[in-house]
Amino acid sequence: MPQAPTLPTRPVRAATPLSSRTAVNAVLLMFAVNGMLLGGYGGSLPSVRDRLDLDATQIAIMLFSGGLAGITTMQIGGRLADKIGARRIVFAGLPLLIAAAVVLAFAPTYPIAIVAGLLFGLGNGAMDIAMNALGVQVEAARRRPIMSRFHAFFSIGNFVGAGVVLVMAKALGITGSGIVLPVMVTLAAIAVAVLVLLVRIAPEAAVVSHSTDGGARTKIPAMAWVLCLMSMAFGLSEGTAVDWSSLHVTDVAQVDPTVGALGLIAVSGFMVIIRLFGDGLVARFGRRTVVRYGGACAAVGYAMVALVSSLPLLVVGWALVGFGVGMIAPQVYAVAGHLGGGRVLAVVVTFGYATFLAGPAIIGFLVNHVGIQHAMVVPALLCVGVVFLASTLPKTDADLENARTAR
Template sequence: MDQYADSARTGMRQGYMTKNRFAVSLLFLMNGFVTGSWAPKIPEFKDRLGIGESALGLLILVFGIGSLVLMPIAGGFIARLGSEKVAKLTAIILSPLLLLLTLVPNVWTAAVGMFLLGGFVGAMDVAMNANAVEVEKSMRRAIMSSCHAYWSLGGLIGAGSGGFLMARMGVLPHAAAVTLLSLAILAVAWPMVLADKPHPTATKEKLSLPTTPLPWLIGLMALFSMVPEGAVLDWGALYLRNELGASIELSGFGFAAFSATMAIMRFAGDHVRDRLGAKSTLRICTMTALVGLILAGMAPNAALAILGFAIAGIGISNMVPIAFSAAGNMPGLQPGIGLAVATTMGYSGMLFAPSLIGFIAEYSGFAVIVTSIPALFVVVLLLSRHASHADHGRGQ
């Protein structure tokens, strides 16, 4: 009887953990959906406010500043309250912000809306990554890569359906639909989100940035893993179009190929990491990304460059999830604090490095940039031994 009782308890425990994993995956899906739904609204947003490209660029910069300001704050609250409470609160606040941006009457209120949208996308990002780390520990297996795959899927759904829905429903009904669907996803996830508890001393500690070098080294891994992603997103199509003579239709396939292989490999990444360990997986992924971007940068034609971007997507897919898992599993540091450092550094690269790349490319051309970016991966390889922290708490 005891054997059957133990088996039943094990089955219940595994089922419960599966619900936790499903819930945090839904949080990633919702965050990606809101972020993706914003992209097709940008042309309408620009025209409605009557602003030019420069003003729009400043507003998008405000979005990035909002993320970088609220991410560390979210990390501090996660250390004190736990990731569950912070993830739920930030998700509630995030849900109607796209609707708010659809209603803003002028540039100044738009700037406030952009700061809030960027801020709560980023704050929720830290919280849901911290919750995914806790689920990894409780399940004793990797789930971070598939969580990021759900974010990519949400972004694809939001961006892919946005223009279609706005053309048929109108801009305001689309924003309302995004809000309602986001709240519906959150309602499904709500009762199943893993209720983690902060360390007893965390509520008494003064919130501050870590003084040990390890969080910053892992943050550097995240930074140098995400700069190439931002570069391909913002400049890949222009590189294919202007320097390799691709047609307008073909130039869009660079980032599409990159995104497709990234999403597919993120769903497979957890199984690879469980089998090989985080350190070996990171090294294989980094080398793959390095080869892909060098191929894209040295390609004589657009087709070969697109193949290079696809290979780079395979590699980059699991570099960031591994860095985030390592950041949330550092000894002697609350997961929220470590993740706040890694996400803030990582997303700063994705948000701000492309503008620097654009400035340099005016003088050097994009081929040189794409070929040179893999030098960042050498630093990731040198720091890759720290990825072993991503395996802590899971059992090997």
């Protein structure tokens, strides 16, 4: 009896090892494209406001809706990342961000812009947790710190995304509301190309169990709640630096707003610098020491901007703030991920994200009542709190591993 012809089989793609250089590059791309899309979104908001004739309240509602959506998918994405692998959650979140960029590009009305904001929040919440969880697994597989560099590429991507708005406006000679469509479509196209590449090179993430040998569900470790407090402290401090530094320099130094932008430039620039070199510091001194000195550095910076008024000293103060807060988040998130995977990471990141969103509004309330310089005392005190809370962090990665296995 003749045998049936055999059909050619498609070769199975070999999984990228978590410890490989390719895996590192894939996660760097994830952080960079996430930052780029969010930077383009933030940089396009003034033009969206002009195109749809929105007021400050409508913009705030749009951002708040996206923030709530992000918090929701952070919780869902963190748990799913542990159950089915963080790689899959990244590939669920990134298409949502791309869709958000396209919807915003063509949004003809405010309700459609709200939909775009919701899509940005849903996509970012899921992708944020998943790429951090995957980054933690790559770091664990390589057995040396790398989370700081991942976060540096997010900051670089954020800068590029916002910069595309200015570059394209100048190159195309378009100003005002007309720039939204070409910018968002361009960023979406770049993100699609990155997504196609990531499908080929992104590593397969490990599945994380939260059950004991007897089948009982493990509790979230007590250390996670300390990490949440730290996350809230640096979330407000970082949010204040990003949203208030330029206004602070403008008002206190009595300079033109374009000169006042030096405050945000100092914060962003020094945050990127320390994140690019932070992994070496962690390898040499440990996460506890790096977080402690980061909190101290940011506290000194905030104390300076609360006390001085000359432009050079204000810029130095904000540079110290950026230098300090840039050290903290990657290490706190790394400890959370190593301690309890995506589930613990989701809890810790959510606290920081919520405070990052609400913090600038809290500072705004204080500015109205005590003035912009005195308001900076609050983040200064919170950064001092980070210094003391850092003493609870594991001194070495071996101590962190013991804390993880002991729970």
